[in-house]
Amino acid sequence: MSQEQTVYIVDDDPDVRESFTILMETVGQSFKEYDSAQAFLGDYHEDMRGCLVLDIRMPRMSGLDLQDRLNDEGSLLPIIFITGHGDITLAVEAMRRGAIDFIRKPFHEQNLLDRINEALDLEDGKHKVLMDKRQLLDRFNSLSDRELEVLELVAQGKMSKVVADDLGISERTVEAHRSHIMHKLGIHTLAQLVRLKIQIETLSEAG
Amino acid sequence: MTTGTIVQTEQGPRRIAVWLAIAAGAVMAAGVVALWYVIDQRAHEHAGSSTDHSIHMNELLIRQDAENRLLALDRLAYRSMRTGEPSQEDWEGDATRYLADMPGFVAIHWIDANVQTRWQVAGEQGGDTPFAVAEIAQVRNALERSRDSGARTFSDLFTDAQGNPCIAVIVPVLHHGDFEGVIAGFLHPNEWLESVIGRLQGIEHHVEIFLKDRPVYQHQVADDVADPHQSLSHDFSAGGLDWTVRITPTSSFLSTGHADSSSLVLIFGLLLSALTALAMYFAFAARDRSHQYHDIALQLETLFRNLPGMAYRRNDAPGTPMAFISEGCSALSGYPRSTFSKGDKDWLDLVHPDDRVRVVGGIQNSFGTGDAFEVEYRIINADGDIRWMRERGRAVASEVDHQTHLEGFVTDITGQRVAENExxxxxxxxxxxxxxxxxxxxxxxxxxxxxxxxxxxxxxxxxxxxxxxxxxxxxxxxxxxxxxxxxxxxxxxxxxxxxxxxxxxxxxxxxxxxxxxxxxxxxxxxxxxxxxxxxxxxxxxxxxxxxxxxxxxxxxxxxxxxxxxxxxxxxxxxxxxxxxxxxxxxxxxxxxxxxxxxxxxxxxxxxxxxxxxxxxxxxxxxxxxxxxxxxxxxxxxxxxxxxxxxxxxxxxxxxxxxxxxxxxx
Structure with missing residues (x-):
């Protein structure tokens, strides 16, 4: 694991932030607090690990605005919204935009820590998947153009000879390319290759 | 506001009073002047008649005495004639007696037809120089007149050797109808007239007597300057002479006669007129004022009766009885006015117990400082209900008795309070x-x-x-x-x-x-x-x-x-x-x-x-x-x-x- 998970807390109320601080210190959770959405944005980078606890109502830039910005940036940080008494509409909207949870002030449910932990687990899982995909893509991207052409035709189930004919190269050369592809992608069977190809296609479609 | 109108209505009657007083004074003054005029006229008449009287008395005396002198010398002439040739001694004795008896004569001469003095006697006043008869034209003329007419006559006035004015009384001496001469008595007119009319003169008149316009006698009252305008002259003829008597009343006579008394009357009369006018004015003014006071009293009474509240006056600080309380008190409190005026109840007794200290304190404070006060408080009225009052007032220093009074006005603000509360x-x-x-x-x-x-x-x-x-x-x-x-x-x-x-x-x-x-x-x-x-x-x-x-x-x-x-x-x-x-x-x-x-x-x-x-x-x-x-x-x-x-x-x-x-x- 490259980075420790951090709980990022954005709330304009100093008392609430202070109490968060005490709670996080008590449970030994790494955390960082911000008094405004802007302050957080100033710090933000895409490698941030952990989760975001975000007050939905804040002056100048609200929690929802921040969420929008992060979505635009492709952030993977799960967001737990803190909502007030009459903010159900806002909370629903936040969920629709991909927030993982919202908890209502003044935190009647004693499970804030659980929620945070869930979010952290979720992020951890997401992060792992992302890391795998990134690895896969990295490998895929290391293929040469010719190797990519060969991969495409092989994945269609064409025999090496047919591929050689299609590409106007010798069958041996096709065999050599296949061997290189298998090696670069770290697979051994044709079935693995086909599955990988589908995975990559879905990945590139997703973005 | 009300005093303003009262002052205005005062102007009319006062002006009328002034005019009435002036008219009364003028009528009185006119009466006084008329009276003075009558008195003055009377006095003038009196003075005129007195002067007239005096003139005629003087004339009468002069006439009589002139006649007497003529008769006296006539007797001497007759005696001279009867005896024919009287002894000089006898004649001189007679003549001397006349001389002594009849003041004014200075000498008596027996003058013959040739105008030569035969015998003569002279008085002390005659002087040393005997009359040179022939040389005195006036005597010669008289003698000739007497010789021609045989009448007794006076000579014209001449001046004797001593420079005194002199006249001669000429009486003819006739013997059997023949003119033998005359007896001439020389008179100093001044002394003569003094003896004749001197006694008559008093202090009322200055008297001057002229013979043919020449002054021969003067009676001047001491310490008095004659006013020539007041003079009266009278001409008459006696003993063949032209006499003029001029009489001037003395100013003291004139003043005692009329000036003093009448001017006094005038002054007093005018003073009296002025006093009358003044008295009239005050009488009218007082009458008007009493009318006005009556009107004001009526106005005030109506005003007080119609006031939406109650006015009052205390002679001293709060607590002392009310000297005056207006009719409005019964509407405010439900108690009749007599309750308060008789002293059965004081207004402050009605004040709600919770408010009383504040109200009395507030009024007392204003009474001390002389500032106006305004208090709002509750009273309990005759029915036992609570009503809200607003009282405004102030301590007033009276000019009449130099005491400080408390005057105030109380209104019912219950309705206002209720509305305000609502x-x-x-x-x-x-x-x-x-x-x-x-x-x-x-x-x-x-x-x-x-x-x-x-x-x-x-x-x-x-x-x-x-x-x-x-x-x-x-x-x-x-x-x-x-x-x-x-x-x-x-x-x-x-x-x-x-x-x-x-x-x-x-x-x-x-x-x-x-x-x-x-x-x-x-x-x-x-x-x-x-x-x-x-x-x-x-x-x-x-x-x-x-x-x-x-x-x-x-x-x-x-x-x-x-x-x-x-x-x-x-x-x-x-x-x-x-x-x-x-x-x-x-x-x-x-x-x-x-x-x-x-x-x-x-x-x-x-x-x-x-x-x-x-x-x-x-x-x-x-x-x-x-x-x-x-x-x-x-x-x-x-x-x-x-x-x-x-x-x-x-x-x-x-x-x-x-x-x-x-x-x-």
Whole structure:
């Protein structure tokens, strides 16, 4: 694991932030607090690990605005919204935009820590998947153009000879390319290759 | 006001009195002058007749004596003739006797027909030089006249050797009808006349006697200057001579005769006229004044009867019996006027026991200082009901008895009080509704404000729970401190909201302006936060306290703040997102509270309706806020208004009078 998970807390109320601080210190959770959405944005980078606890109502830039910005940036940080008494509409909207949870002030449910932990687990899982995909893509991207052409035709189930004919190269050369592809992608069977190809296609479609 | 008209009506009668008095004086003076004129005429007549009388007496005496002299010398002539040739001795004896008996004669001569003195005698006054008869033309003429006519005659006036005026009395001596000569008696007219008429003269007249216009006798009264205009002359002929008697009354005679008495009469008369006029004037004026006083009394009586209240007067400080109490007292109290005028009850006895000390104290204080007083209090009337009275009055220094009186006027303000109370209750009710409405609109903000400390509490509770479970107690006391702090913060919010929500009769108390403003700002801040607006509070240092119902004034400020914020938000805060809340002291010892927004300002079209109830430019809201706010400020003796700012937005402000200085500070 490259980075420790951090709980990022954005709330304009100093008392609430202070109490968060005490709670996080008590449970030994790494955390960082911000008094405004802007302050957080100033710090933000895409490698941030952990989760975001975000007050939905804040002056100048609200929690929802921040969420929008992060979505635009492709952030993977799960967001737990803190909502007030009459903010159900806002909370629903936040969920629709991909927030993982919202908890209502003044935190009647004693499970804030659980929620945070869930979010952290979720992020951890997401992060792992992302890391795998990134690895896969990295490998895929290391293929040469010719190797990519060969991969495409092989994945269609064409025999090496047919591929050689299609590409106007010798069958041996096709065999050599296949061997290189298998090696670069770290697979051994044709079935693995086909599955990988589908995975990559879905990945590139997703973005 | 009433004295003004009374003074005006006084002018007419007084002028009439003046004219009447002048007329009476003039009539009197005319009478006096007429009387004086009559007296003066009488006096003149008297003086004239007296002078006349005197003239004729003088004439008579002169005539008689002249005749006597002629007869006397005639006798001497006759004797000379009868004896034929009388001895010179006898003749001289006779003549000497005449000379002595008849004053004025200075010499007597026997003169023959040749105008030669044969015999003569001379008196002492005749002087040493005997008359040279032949040389005196006047004597010669007389002698010739006497010889020719045989008559007794006087010579014309001549001057003798001594230079004295002299005349001669010529009597012919006839013997058997033949003229033999004459007896001539030489007279000094002055002495003669003195002996004849001297006795007659008094101090009343100056007398002058002329013979053929030559003065021969003069009687001058000493120490008196004759006034020639008053003179009377009379000519007559006696003994063949032309006489003139001129008589001038002396001025003392004239004055005793008429001048003194009549001028005295005149002076006294005129004085009397003036006095009469004066007396008439005062009499008329007094009559008019008494008429006026009567009229004024009538007017005052009507006025007092129709007054919507009661006027009274005490001869001294409160507590002393009322010297006067107007009819209105029975309408106010239900007790007849006699109750008070007889002293059975004093007005102050009716005052509600709870008010009495305050009322008596207030009046007493004014009585001491001489300032006017105004007190409002309750009385218990004859039916046992409570009525509200307003009494105004002051201590008045009387010019009549130099004492200080207390004069006052009492009106029934029960109706007014009831209406005021109703209006106040109505206003308070509306204000309360407005507050509730406002709190409703602010609910989410308020909830947020309460949620903050509650959230902090929840977090801290979870932290302590964790600490307890893991048996780490070191930080617990710190956390408990914070818990208490946050609980307090939440309760403060609830307190503020509760105060605003409560409906209570307005009660004024001393409040510091800064505290007032800060409290409101805190109440408005959560909403401001939601609207993304910042409230900037500025209070001048050393502001005086104000005496207000804090909740109501905060409601006003809150109303203005929320209006301002809404105006700013309606234009997306494009002019800035700071709303100002200021309190400052003005020159007239009032405190101005101002809310300065950066909104769209007040459009001219909505200025008129701005403070009217149920008029609103907002999407939500009853449109009561500003009208209630203005009513609240007005009820506090202040005023609420607005002005558009020069750059952008509007400033709504209100002023409140500063509370009186605390005595201790």
């Amino acid at each position: 209006a106040r209750e109505h206003r308070e009710h509306l204000a309360h509704v407005d507050r509730l409405n406002m709190l409703g609109e602010m609910a989410s903000g308020i909830a947020h404000e309460i949620n903050q400390p509650l959230s902090a509490i929840a977090l801290l509770v979870q932290a302590s729970d964790h600490l307890v479970r893991t048996e780490r107690y070191t930080r617990l006391s710190e956390i408990l401190d914070k818990l208490s702090k946050h609980a307090h913060r939440a309760s403060l919010v609830i307190d503020r909201v509760q105060k605003m929500a409560k409906r209570s009769a307005s009660s004024k108390e001393r409040v510091g302006c800064e505290e007032l403003v800060r409290d409101v700002a805190r109440l408005a801040e959560p909403e401001a936060g939601i609207r993304d607006i910042e409230i900037s509070v500025e209070t001048q240092a050393g502001l005086p306290d104000v005496s207000v119902d804090a909740v109501q004034i905060q409601q006003v400020v809150l109303n203005l703040l929320r209006n301002g914020m809404e105006a700013m938000q309606s234009i997306g805060c494009r002019n800035g997102n700071t709303i100002g809340l200021q309190a400052r002291l003005r020159d007239d010892n009032t405190v101005e509270f101002a809310v300065i927004d950066k909104g769209c300002g007040v459009a001219k079209s909505s200025v008129d309706k701005l403070f009217a109830p149920f008029s609103t430019t907002k999407k939500s809201g009853m449109g009561m806020g500003l009208s209630i706010s203005r009513a609240i400020v007005t009820a506090h003796g202040g005023q609420l208004d607005f002005r558009n700012n020069r750059d952008c937005g509007a400033t709504f402000y209100f002023v409140l009078p500063a509370a009186e200085q605390r005595e201790s500070t």
